[in-house]
Amino acid sequence: MAGFRATDKALFPIKNIKTVVQLFRNQLEHSQEPDLSLLSIVAGVIENSLTSRSNLQICEPVEHNCLPNLDLETITLMYSKFQTIIKNAVEVNKQRKYATRELVKKVSDVIWNSLTRSYYKDRAHLQSLYSYLSGSKLDCFGVAFAVVAGCQVLGYNDVHLALSEDHAWVVFGENGSETAEVTWHGKGNEDKRGQEIGKGVSSRSWLYVNNKPVVCTRHMEVAALVSAINPSLNSNQDAYEVSELQQELLWLLYDLGHLKKYPMAIGNLGDLEEISSREGRVECRVLFEEAIKSSRSYYNNQHVYPYTYQGGYFYRNKMYKEAFESWANASDVIRLYNYSRDDEEIYKEFLEIANELIPHIMKIESSGFSANTILKKPECFAHLLRFYDGICQWEEGSATPVLHIGWAKPLVNTISKFDADVRAQVNILCDTVQDGAKKNAGICNNNNNNNYEKENGAQTETKDEKDTNFPTIEALTAACSEKLLNP
Numbered sequence: 001m002a003g004f005r006a007t008d009k010a011l012f013p014i015k016n017i018k019t020v021v022q023l024f025r026n027q028l029e030h031s032q033e034p035d036l037s038l039l040s041i042v043a044g045v046i047e048n049s050l051t052s053r054s055n056l057q058i059c060e061p062v063e064h065n066c067l068p069n070l071d072l073e074t075i076t077l078m079y080s081k082f083q084t085i086i087k088n089a090v091e092v093n094k095q096r097k098y099a100t101r102e103l104v105k106k107v108s109d110v111i112w113n114s115l116t117r118s119y120y121k122d123r124a125h126l127q128s129l130y131s132y133l134s135g136s137k138l139d140c141f142g143v144a145f146a147v148v149a150g151c152q153v154l155g156y157n158d159v160h161l162a163l164s165e166d167h168a169w170v171v172f173g174e175n176g177s178e179t180a181e182v183t184w185h186g187k188g189n190e191d192k193r194g195q196e197i198g199k200g201v202s203s204r205s206w207l208y209v210n211n212k213p214v215v216c217t218r219h220m221e222v223a224a225l226v227s228a229i230n231p232s233l234n235s236n237q238d239a240y241e242v243s244e245l246q247q248e249l250l251w252l253l254y255d256l257g258h259l260k261k262y263p264m265a266i267g268n269l270g271d272l273e274e275i276s277s278r279e280g281r282v283e284c285r286v287l288f289e290e291a292i293k294s295s296r297s298y299y300n301n302q303h304v305y306p307y308t309y310q311g312g313y314f315y316r317n318k319m320y321k322e323a324f325e326s327w328a329n330a331s332d333v334i335r336l337y338n339y340s341r342d343d344e345e346i347y348k349e350f351l352e353i354a355n356e357l358i359p360h361i362m363k364i365e366s367s368g369f370s371a372n373t374i375l376k377k378p379e380c381f382a383h384l385l386r387f388y389d390g391i392c393q394w395e396e397g398s399a400t401p402v403l404h405i406g407w408a409k410p411l412v413n414t415i416s417k418f419d420a421d422v423r424a425q426v427n428i429l430c431d432t433v434q435d436g437a438k439k440n441a442g443i444c445n446n447n448n449n450n451n452y453e454k455e456n457g458a459q460t461e462t463k464d465e466k467d468t469n470f471p472t473i474e475a476l477t478a479a480c481s482e483k484l485l486n487p
């Protein structure tokens with residue numbers, strides 16, 4: 001069983017970050033399971049007291065980093081309250097070793113029906129059990145996490161959190177073979193709570209990452225709650241102590257090996273390290289590479305965010321050629337999915353890259369006199385074509401269109417910035433049409449080891465591989481030469 005043990009209670013009242021990290025270490029290193037409700041409450045109290053406007057906390061100079069006084073009584077009250085809510089609402093059939101769908105649905109209903117009627121679901125700081133117990137508000141992730149914490153209270157240690165890049169659900173039963181929705185997703189969508197995760201068309205959407213979700217252990221569920229800590233004070237400021245606590249806890253989890261199979265948590269740590277790097281720790285760039293390796297090793301390279309974490313890093317550090325490559329690799333992931341209306345989040349990500357970030361780079365690169373401009377680099381042109389082609393292929397075979405005229409202008413503007421002699425150096429090789437749901441078209445690749453050769457000579461593409469349903473590279477370059485001819 002998990003639990004709030006004497007060794008943990010001895011740490012209270014907690015006055016500084018080091019002691020919070022010690023509490024998490026105690027919980028993570030003890031043989032029994034880490035107690036999800038205890039750790040979520042502690043993280044939530046700290047986050048909410050340091051990011052709420054009402055926090056007029058004067059920092060005691062002696063502590064040099066001031067935390068709200070975390071006294072044992074406050075935490076114990078909330079901890080017991082959660083136990084009582086769950087145990088009173090769900091009678092447990094102790095004969096059963098594994099949870100049933102009915103049990104999981106019942107716990108989800110208890111959480112669901114105790115939430116405030118209507119509130120702004122996307123607000124920050126609604127992810128923890130502190131938010132649930134003090135304000136009866138949870139965001140989409142918070143509901144899923146609370147269900148898993150509730151099942152832990154009831155002794156069902158087979159119920160675990162399953163995470164895609166924009167949704168959360170649970171797995172349960174013998175070797176976690178059952179799945180169940182326990183929370184909502186997005187706006188205005190009927191929730192599917194209690195149902196198993198779609199085998200149908202939704203399973204080809206990015207939202208369910210082609211059935212390659214991060215299936216958490218208890219320790220990875222602690223990593224999820226730590227990753228979900230939100231240090232933002234407002235839209236452009238972070239509470240220093242909260243982000244420092246998050247960074248320390250992520251390093252603790254990293255050192256204990258609990259981030260190995262959790263690319264987004266590694267990416268979160270990379271972002272924090274870029275802002276303020278820790279002595280003696282690997283460079284943030286290495287972390288972004290580790291997140292990519294994790295996705296390739298454990299999730300068949302079906303996750304997009306590891307590449308957009310890395311692309312964002314290169315972009316912020318003006319490493320534009322590298323950014324183009326990361327974004328092209330992100331596009332190689334999305335091309336094998338079918339776009340569905342549940343995929344808005346990743347659509348917005350690609351839209352921002354295509355219509356904000358890349359045009360911004362082209363503006364800088366074509367105004368400056370840098371001899372080393374990317375506009376002279378054929379590999380940059382190749383990365384961009386692969387990036388756009390992946391989005392075209394994402395659209396192919398999808399019920400919902402991706403591209404619209406708003407994409408075309410920035411796209412043609414970008415391509416037309418590369419001179420014909422640079423473009424001609426990109427030789428596009430197409431392998432045979434891939435079997436399976438998505439055919440190859442336009443620019444071809446085989447699972448991310450692209451065979452782009454920077455050789456002279458016209459682009460080669462045989463007829464049978466050309467798919468007329470959407471812009472091929474000829475069409476794109478024709479459009480761009482059209483633009484060139486009539487600027």
Ligand SMILES: FC(F)c1nnc(N2CCN(c3ncnc4sc(CC(F)(F)F)cc34)CC2)s1
Pocket residue numbers: 140141163164165166167168224227228264265268305306307308309310312
């Ligand atoms: F690609 C970069 F630009 C990104 N920067 N921040 C990104 N985030 C921030 C962190 N984040 C996450 N970080 C850790 N774990 C999870 S589980 C999850 C889905 C849901 F919220 F459970 F529904 C999201 C998520 C979502 C992706 S991607």
